[in-house]
Amino acid sequence: MGVSVAGKTAIVTGAAHGVGLAIARKLVANGANVVMADLDDEKLDSEITTLRKDDGRVTGFSCDLREKLSITNLMATAMDQYERVDILVNASRQVLASDPLDPDDDLFDQLMQQNVKNALRLSQVVARKMIKQAADQPRGTNNGAIVNVTSIASRRTLPELLAYSVSCAALDQMTRSLAVALAKDGVRVNAVALGGVMTAHLKEALKDREELRAELAAVTPLGRIGEAEEAAEAVMFLASDAASFITGQILGVDGGRMNLDPMDRPAH
DSSP, X not given: XXXXXXXOEEEEESTTSHHHHHHHHHHHHTTOEEEEEESXXXXXXXXXXHHHHTTOOEEEEXXXXXXXXXXXXXXXXXXXXXXXXXXXXXXXXXXOOOOTTOTTXXXXXXHHIIIIIHHHXXXXXXXXXXXXXXXXXXXXXXXXXXXXXXXGGGGSOOGGGHHHHXXXXXXHHHHHHHHHHHGGGTXXXXXXXXXXXXXXXXXXXXXXXXXXXXXXXXXXXXXXXXXXXXXXXXXXXXXXXXXXXXXXXXXXXXXTGXXXXXXXXXXX
């Protein structure tokens, strides 16, 4: 069974920048209909114009996923344009450092909302639609795929990233829990955990900081920073029927970093 998403309809959040944009581009390039959702309407419009020039079937939806009506309208847009939803990629997330000991500045509520609750609420709506679409299908049929974008920070301890790390750990557990809850309906739920991948956040952090770039490469067994397109390849695999017997998994896209003791350095 090949890695194909041709003819499927996908919703991708956080689709105007970084990894979310790379995922949307990858799905469009491989024949999927894609609804790109993001709060940055100007960048979203620009990217959609480019993709349409390449004959991509793509629709944009500018929204704030913290609002329940935005989630309802996002689903309505997908149904109006393409009449079904087969894939959801929750790629919208925030990476922010904060003071873990300051209850007024720990950003915990903000990051749990952005990185976990938004993804959960949208997943619930999309999963119900996938189940309804597959009402006449036998058990075990691939009726839909949800892929969450998380981070290896869920298993690392950086105090200044306490809120972000906890939100990623919660998203990992949400992935596993939804995978079990939706298995009987043939809807698969997986995640990719990024580490040392050129996200929009990392690109900004690396500006004029070659020492940080070198440090990231040094703690990565493959010896380099990953590209957003490489993360997109992993997402497309999990979203495709090639991953038809894979659910509840957190796939590391990190160049091997999670296999490395923090005290070690690979020899390059």
